[in-house]
Amino acid sequence: MRQDDQLLSPRQKQARQTRKELLEAGLDVFLENGFQKSTISQIIKKANKGYGTAYVYFQNKDELLIELMEHVMNRFYDVAELPFQPETKQEAYERIEHQVRLFLKLAVQEREMLKVMKEAIGLSEAVKEKWVEIRERFIRRITEDITYSQHKGLAKSALDAAYIARAWFYANEMFMWDLVENEDLSLDHAAHHLTMLYTGGLYE
Amino acid sequence: MRQDDQLLSPRQKQARQTRKELLEAGLDVFLENGFQKSTISQIIKKANKGYGTAYVYFQNKDELLIELMEHVMNRFYDVAELPFQPETKQEAYERIEHQVRLFLKLAVQEREMLKVMKEAIGLSEAVKEKWVEIRERFIRRITEDITYSQHKGLAKSALDAAYIARAWFYANEMFMWDLVENEDLSLDHAAHHLTMLYTGGLYE
Structure with missing residues (x-):
């Protein structure tokens, strides 16, 4: 399923890394607060990303x-x-x-x-x-x-x-x-x- | 389960009637709006009861x-x-x-x-x-x-x-x-x- 990293441009590698960091931060936030109390802002903050960048990957916590x-x-x-x-x-x-x-x-x-x-x-x-x-x-x-x-x-x-x-x-x-x-x-x-x-x- | 109506005081009969009307109004409101969008106020209003009276029977829509x-x-x-x-x-x-x-x-x-x-x-x-x-x-x-x-x-x-x-x-x-x-x-x-x-x- 996963493309070989060697074939990715630096830009694609960066995108994959950002996505991964957002998912990891999301997992931490969800496990700590549950779904209802978690917000996408908390997750973006935890991943240390800009809002504009983050929203390219995930529109909302769902x-x-x-x-x-x-x-x-x-x-x-x-x-x-x-x-x-x-x-x-x-x-x-x-x-x-x-x-x-x-x-x-x-x-x-x-x-x-x-x-x-x-x-x-x-x-x-x-x-x-x-x-x-x-x-x-x-x-x-x-x-x-x-x-x-x-x-x-x-x-x-x-x-x-x-x-x-x-x-x-x-x-x-x-x-x-x-x-x-x-x-x-x-x-x-x-x-x-x-x-x-x-x-x-x-x-x- | 149900007590014989004959044995109830007028006050108890009234209480049973109020409860029944609230439940009927609740059923109508829930079926029309679903659970999330329904409120206890809508139900009380629909049953044509006073708030103080209604809250004796049901604290909330749950x-x-x-x-x-x-x-x-x-x-x-x-x-x-x-x-x-x-x-x-x-x-x-x-x-x-x-x-x-x-x-x-x-x-x-x-x-x-x-x-x-x-x-x-x-x-x-x-x-x-x-x-x-x-x-x-x-x-x-x-x-x-x-x-x-x-x-x-x-x-x-x-x-x-x-x-x-x-x-x-x-x-x-x-x-x-x-x-x-x-x-x-x-x-x-x-x-x-x-x-x-x-x-x-x-x-x-």
């Missing part, structure tokens, strides 16, 4: 948060994209449980950022739309995995892969938000039960 | 919405409380699909109010807390049904009923919000797939 959200969610997406070519129901179970566990562990690691995201989804229409877009991307990826298992004769072919993928992602997403806010919930227990319910229901 | 939310969610809760004593996996499947269908149908019927609730959950900490409380009530009720089926030898006894209930409610809740916002989604298709996944995963 845009900046959306970019930070993409960065974080790409780490989750890497988990969703792990190779999935099970040969047996047992192998499918193991891979899926492994994925769920990694997914929920990432949520705990990124707890503070996810709290900010959750708050922002409730407050900003643009952030909410971005979240819906991210969610649909996950659901499409899961739909592919289900279709694969159906073609292999492992998963029930009478089920609509897209609807099952949606129900499955929703259950995972909600446990993710739960784990972010509630430190008492057992991650391993959640991963096990989610996977049992899903593979038991979906696989032959 | 409190008023919370009471309206309880009324609506009691209708959903009636569905969750339908008798559940299946003798076979097939019977369990049929009852559960029936419940899910009724639950999602209610959501569509109450679409406009649910949109207001969704908006308010994102904006008000008090409303959000109330929603979490309502959700936990549903999860407890589902946990009881699962435990019943486990004792009957119908559902897998190795599964933790509380975790399965949580995953199951989450999937239903998210489809509920989806149906409220997205008129293209098929309610029957959703109810069928949710139930297939759940009973397939949970039942022996």
Whole structure:
């Protein structure tokens, strides 16, 4: 995805650096104050940039948060994209449980950022739309995995892969938000039960 | 729950009437303007009450919405409380699909109010807390049904009923919000797939 730095003009390198510094300052400000109490001015000040310069990159705090959200969610997406070519129901179970566990562990690691995201989804229409877009991307990826298992004769072919993928992602997403806010919930227990319910229901 | 009207003093009858009129005015105002744009003053004015009187009943619009939310969610809760004593996996499947269908149908019927609730959950900490409380009530009720089926030898006894209930409610809740916002989604298709996944995963 990232262009080779060698190919960039000094001006492009400078632009990339400015953008990076604004994002880093934004992350600090959001983590410290939450979304609602943060302002784009605080972020620009923290990054030590001029207003005119900063506004070229981000029109408002929503845009900046959306970019930070993409960065974080790409780490989750890497988990969703792990190779999935099970040969047996047992192998499918193991891979899926492994994925769920990694997914929920990432949520705990990124707890503070996810709290900010959750708050922002409730407050900003643009952030909410971005979240819906991210969610649909996950659901499409899961739909592919289900279709694969159906073609292999492992998963029930009478089920609509897209609807099952949606129900499955929703259950995972909600446990993710739960784990972010509630430190008492057992991650391993959640991963096990989610996977049992899903593979038991979906696989032959 | 409701005291017999005969036993109320005229003063108590008056109080009940005032409360009812404020709630009705609140519902109208919320449905027309959404949560954020509504104010308690608009509601008081619409109900044609004095400020001093109204504030005895509701301190702010959040409190008023919370009471309206309880009324609506009691209708959903009636569905969750339908008798559940299946003798076979097939019977369990049929009852559960029936419940899910009724639950999602209610959501569509109450679409406009649910949109207001969704908006308010994102904006008000008090409303959000109330929603979490309502959700936990549903999860407890589902946990009881699962435990019943486990004792009957119908559902897998190795599964933790509380975790399965949580995953199951989450999937239903998210489809509920989806149906409220997205008129293209098929309610029957959703109810069928949710139930297939759940009973397939949970039942022996």
